[in-house]
Amino acid sequence: xxxxxxxxxxxxxxxxxxxxxxxxxxxxxxxxxxxxxxxxxxxxxxxxxxxxxxxxxxxxxxxxxxxxxxxxxxxxxxxxxxxxxxxxxxxxxxxxxxxxxxxxxxxxxxxxxxxxxxxxxxxxxxxxxxxxxxxxxxxxxxxxxxxxxxxxxxxxxxxxxxxxxxxxxxxxxxxxxxxxxxxxxxxxxxxxxxx
Amino acid sequence: xxxxxxxxxxxxxxxxxxxxxxxxxxxxxxxxxxxxxxxxxxxxxxxxxxxxxxxxxxxxxxxxxxxxxxxxxxxxxxxxxxxxxxxxxxxxxxxxxxxxxxxxxxxxxxxxxxxxxxxxxxxxxxxxxxxxxxxxxxxxxxxxxxxxxxxxxxxxxxxxxxxxxxxxxxxxxxxxxxxxxxxxxxxxxxxxxxxxxxxxxxxxxxxxxxxxxxxxxxxxxxxxxxxxxxxxxxxxxxxxxxxxxxx
Amino acid sequence: xxxxxxxxxxxxxxxxxxxxxxxxxxxxxxxxxxxxxxxxxxxxxxxxxxxxxxxxxxxxxxxxxxxxxxxxxxxxxxxxxxxxxxxxxxxxxxxxxxxxxxxxxxxxxxxxxxxxxxxxxxxxxxxxxxxxxxxxxxxxxxxxxxxxxxxxxxxxxxxxxxxxxxxxxxxxxxxxxxxxxxxxxxxxxxxxxxxxxxxxxxxxxxxxxxxxxxxxxxxxxxxxxxxxxxxxxxxxxxxxxxxxxxxxxxxxxxxxxxxxxxxxxxxxxxxxxxxxxxxxxxxxxxxxxxxxxxxxxxxxxxxxxxxxxxxxxxxxxxxxxxxxxxxxxxxxxxxxxxxxxxxxxxxxxxxxxxxxxxxxxxxxxxxxxxxxxxxxxxxxxxxxxxxxxxxxxxxxxxxxxxxxxxxxxxxxxxxxxxxxxxxxxxxxxxxxxxxxxxxxxxxxxxxxxxxxx
Numbered sequence: 001x002x003x004x005x006x007x008x009x010x011x012x013x014x015x016x017x018x019x020x021x022x023x024x025x026x027x028x029x030x031x032x033x034x035x036x037x038x039x040x041x042x043x044x045x046x047x048x049x050x051x052x053x054x055x056x057x058x059x060x061x062x063x064x065x066x067x068x069x070x071x072x073x074x075x076x077x078x079x080x081x082x083x084x085x086x087x088x089x090x091x092x093x094x095x096x097x098x099x100x101x102x103x104x105x106x107x108x109x110x111x112x113x114x115x116x117x118x119x120x121x122x123x124x125x126x127x128x129x130x131x132x133x134x135x136x137x138x139x140x141x142x143x144x145x146x147x148x149x150x151x152x153x154x155x156x157x158x159x160x161x162x163x164x165x166x167x168x169x170x171x172x173x174x175x176x177x178x179x180x181x182x183x184x185x186x187x188x189x190x191x192x193x194x195x
Numbered sequence: 196x197x198x199x200x201x202x203x204x205x206x207x208x209x210x211x212x213x214x215x216x217x218x219x220x221x222x223x224x225x226x227x228x229x230x231x232x233x234x235x236x237x238x239x240x241x242x243x244x245x246x247x248x249x250x251x252x253x254x255x256x257x258x259x260x261x262x263x264x265x266x267x268x269x270x271x272x273x274x275x276x277x278x279x280x281x282x283x284x285x286x287x288x289x290x291x292x293x294x295x296x297x298x299x300x301x302x303x304x305x306x307x308x309x310x311x312x313x314x315x316x317x318x319x320x321x322x323x324x325x326x327x328x329x330x331x332x333x334x335x336x337x338x339x340x341x342x343x344x345x346x347x348x349x350x351x352x353x354x355x356x357x358x359x360x361x362x363x364x365x366x367x368x369x370x371x372x373x374x375x376x377x378x379x380x381x382x383x384x385x386x387x388x389x390x391x392x393x394x395x396x397x398x399x400x401x402x403x404x405x406x407x408x409x410x411x412x413x414x415x416x417x418x419x420x421x422x423x424x425x426x427x428x429x430x431x432x433x434x435x436x437x438x439x440x441x442x
Numbered sequence: 443x444x445x446x447x448x449x450x451x452x453x454x455x456x457x458x459x460x461x462x463x464x465x466x467x468x469x470x471x472x473x474x475x476x477x478x479x480x481x482x483x484x485x486x487x488x489x490x491x492x493x494x495x496x497x498x499x500x501x502x503x504x505x506x507x508x509x510x511x512x513x514x515x516x517x518x519x520x521x522x523x524x525x526x527x528x529x530x531x532x533x534x535x536x537x538x539x540x541x542x543x544x545x546x547x548x549x550x551x552x553x554x555x556x557x558x559x560x561x562x563x564x565x566x567x568x569x570x571x572x573x574x575x576x577x578x579x580x581x582x583x584x585x586x587x588x589x590x591x592x593x594x595x596x597x598x599x600x601x602x603x604x605x606x607x608x609x610x611x612x613x614x615x616x617x618x619x620x621x622x623x624x625x626x627x628x629x630x631x632x633x634x635x636x637x638x639x640x641x642x643x644x645x646x647x648x649x650x651x652x653x654x655x656x657x658x659x660x661x662x663x664x665x666x667x668x669x670x671x672x673x674x675x676x677x678x679x680x681x682x683x684x685x686x687x688x689x690x691x692x693x694x695x696x697x698x699x700x701x702x703x704x705x706x707x708x709x710x711x712x713x714x715x716x717x718x719x720x721x722x723x724x725x726x727x728x729x730x731x732x733x734x735x736x737x738x739x740x741x742x743x744x745x746x747x748x749x750x751x752x753x754x755x756x757x758x759x760x761x762x763x764x765x766x767x768x769x770x771x772x773x774x775x776x777x778x779x780x781x782x783x784x785x786x787x788x789x790x791x792x793x794x795x796x797x798x799x800x801x802x803x804x805x806x807x808x809x810x811x812x813x814x815x816x817x818x819x820x821x822x823x824x825x826x827x828x829x830x831x832x833x834x835x836x837x838x839x840x841x842x843x844x845x846x847x848x849x850x851x852x853x854x855x856x857x858x859x860x861x862x863x864x865x866x867x868x869x870x871x872x873x874x875x876x877x878x879x880x881x882x883x884x885x886x887x888x889x890x891x892x893x894x895x
Contacts, residue, residue, distance in 0.1 A: 003521040003725075004509075007677065008502045010729035017503040021496055021682035025489040025689050027482045042702055094667050095633055113692075114702035124714050128666045131659050149688030149703075158684050159649040159711045162515075163666075166691075166707035171659040174699070175574035175590060177597045178465055179617035184573060185625060185632070186659030186706075202886050204840075208850040209879050211886035218890075230890050235840040243794060245816035246833035253840055284810075332796035341470070341752065341800040342477050343484070367467070371754045375793030380871040382791060384450040387875030388459070388758050389793070418876035 030147040035112045036194060039145050042115030046169030047182050048190040059195050068135050072101035076129035079104050079139060094128030103133035107140035109155060110194060113148040117192055118156055120164035127163055131186040138167060142194040198228045199264030203271045204236040206410050213410055216434035217270040217301050224309045233260045239277040243376040251285040258294050267298040270434045272330030272408045275300045280333050301434055302408055303336055306349035313356025316439045321361045323402035324351060326369040327409030340369050350408050350433050363400035374415035390419040397428060404429045406436055444787035449759035463757040465593060470751045472700025489689045491805045494742035497680050498732060504647040504680045511650025515712030517719040525555035528724045532557060532672055535720050536566055539670045541636035547661035548572040549641025550588055550745055551674050551724060554767045569631045571660040573624055580607045586761030588768060589698045589747035594760050638664030642675035644690060648683040651711040655704040662708050669717035677723050678741040690744060693803035697746040731779050736814050740775045742804045749798035749808060755791050764788060771798040771808045778815050786822040789815035850885055857881030
């Protein structure tokens with residue numbers, strides 16, 4: 001007997017569910033009106049920073065004025081507003097990002113309760129850039145701020161792409177005496193710009 | 196209303212004053228109190244030592260002994276928790292439910308059922324209230340720091356009426372004292388460390404008196420205090436404080 | 443050795459024990475604050491428990507549905523009856539891909555299966571990339587906590603370890619500098635890895651996807667750089683739908699560390715372009731535990747570690763005192779199921795304070811399960827026969843009030859007349875740190891009888 005058959009049999013064997021899953025949990029509607037303020041506070045607690053930008057021109061201005069973007073030698077950009085920078089030629093494999101300064105990514109949806117942003121990269125290069133860059137800026141629509149994860153999952157198709165991730169602040173660890181250190185393996189700084 | 200007073204085995208043998216203080220409080224409240232002489236132990240010590248069968252026998256015995264009393268009251272939250280939360284596993288829901296519904300911790304009964312006026316005699320001391328784990332997390336008498344179901348805290352409510360009493364604030368308001376029945380002898384080192392940590396917390400809050408609705412916690416803490424030269428703390432059962440100097 | 447003996451050893455270093463207790467207590471406090479800030483916390487716990495219990499009841503249906511959907515997305519699903527089979531499957535996959543350098547993010551399952559020693563013995567380099575796990579891997583010891591594997595170590599010890607192993611400056615003990623040293627070392631290993639292994643926090647039956655939560659981003663880096671991703675999971679990790687995830691995600695990080703959400707909550711649906719995704723479903727005793735009604739609830743555990751942080755015994759005895767893959771209250775329920783004789787003392791490493799039940803996001807009634815184990819394990823304990831005899835004797839006395847009263851009187855009389863050093867000898871665990879209890883001349887019942895006359 002295969003391992004599969006044996007395990008399924010040890011579990012009782014029935015493969016047709018007898019009961020429907022419990023109805024989806026939905027919390028009482030949140031009464032806060034300023035979702036952006038709540039998101040910004042949550043993200044700050046997670047070690048990131050949030051900015052509200054008014055429209056395309058404000059985004060363009062922010063990109064121009066950002067000192068880290070300006071100083072970046074190697075830069076990944078998923079934004080049409082800014083060209084990537086590859087002084088040694090465009091990357092072909094994730095390994096080419098070993099010295100990436102900044103990654104500008106497009107987030108879909110932001111969660112006020114936790115400060116997380118849903119981001120689903122188009123390809124493997126973008127996926128690698130988000131973790132190998134020293135600094136990540138996630139640009140997401142202001143209208144995409146939802147109260148909590150329940151609202152987020154109700155709006156998202158998390159299975160649409162092979163990989164999607166809620167990003168909640170920069171990479172961090174507290175594994176040494178519980179002292180919080182930002183920048184464990186991934187980015188040391190994370191900003192979310194809500195446009 | 197006829198009350199059956201349950202005096203837990205450790206109180207009966209080691210701390211009879213607590214039994215008499217409880218008796219005095221109930222009699223002063225004007226209820227008829229009986230002490231069925233056939234009572235011994237609720238069975239908790241046996242259950243926590245892995246003796247389900249033995250505990251079941253004692254649970255059944257407890258039910259027989261207290262049959263006919265309108266309410267069963269004990270100056271021990273832990274024993275009451277045994278009746279209310281574990282007897283159902285031992286005796287079955289049907290047999291345990293009527294027992295559970297009329298078994299009360301002393302302060303809970305005085306405050307919540309009889310609604311006695313809190314005593315107002317003078318007790319001008321700084322008092323650390325040790326929240327026994329079973330009072331708090333099984334009977335839910337109080338508000339556990341980790342959240343979850345919360346109820347009123349009858350011990351605090353009754354003590355608060357005393358003239359001059361000051362209930363001190365502890366750094367860890369509901370940390371276990373480490374008694375835990377059989378735990379105290381199977382894991383004596385951890386058990387003592389836990390108890391000493393409680394005494395340290397109580398002393399850091401400048402408490403003069405430590406009290407609780409759980410006499411077993413207090414016997415453990417008193418034994419630690421005596422052994423480790425912390426005799427500056429007086430350890431009293433809450434019934435002793437509430438009954439006052441008249442007993 | 444029993445847990446009590448190992449705990450006594452841990453407590454001998456009083457200063458470290460105090461520090462360990464304080465570290466974990468501060469996590470408990472962070473968890474309390476985080477939970478209190480969520481208005482529907484109790485409703486979430488209720489919902490989470492209901493979903494997981496439902497899944498356990500319908501487990502074969504959800505497993506086969508998950509398998510079918512995961513395969514439809516291009517993942518390969520494997521089934522392993524036990525640890526050995528799991529290790530062979532993983533080894534086979536690595537061999538097939540010619541992978542000799544592997545990075546792994548946190549997975550208690552691979553710890554349970556002993557995957558690292560299995561692969562190392564066969565010449566495959568496997569590097570734990572979670573910082574805490576990397577630290578204990580370099581020290582050749584097991585994690586002392588499932589969320590913070592190196593919580594038992596001081597920064598100076600980690601500094602000395604990194605100086606010896608990673609060449610960080612001697613005497614360096616600043617957590618930021620040490621983390622940076624590990625980051626540099628591990629970055630090179632990520633870039634050179636030929637395969638990445640991850641655990642699984644949740645598997646979604648409806649979509650065939652898996653979800654992995656980390657703060658470091660190590661699961662994400664370890665699966666985007668090498669082309670081969672092997673995800674190892676216990677069969678209990680399933681949830682019905684993606685829309686059930688928020689219930690668990692809102693509970694998990696808050697319960698674990700007090701964070702609202704982990705830095706990364708990665709969802710994998712099929713392999714990345716040009717890569718492969720293998721998912722190994724492992725039983726290893728879970729189906730047996732599920733069949734035992736009273737302990738089945740332990741399978742709803744989502745491994746947040748909150749029961750460890752709150753446990754007054756764990757805080758004062760350290761994770762290693764459990765000598766178990768999963769230490770602490772939940773481990774004391776799970777481990778005896780795997781090896782009763784080896785773990786017979788664990789259900790007694792508990793004062794029954796009930797605090798673990800209050801913090802458990804799944805509301806697992808851990809104290810009740812530990813009690814159930816106590817009666818069941820008497821046969822496996824070193825002092826089990828003696829204990830059973832004691833229980834029978836106690837029952838005999840407690841069922842006969844006169845015998846009970848006479849024995850009580852005798853004991854109190856002995857306490858008054860015998861020298862304290864006899865009664866309080868080394869043989870008596872009560873007096874190892876405590877004075878003898880009071881021995882009043884008369885019991886309550888005797889005084890009461892006199893009063894009634």
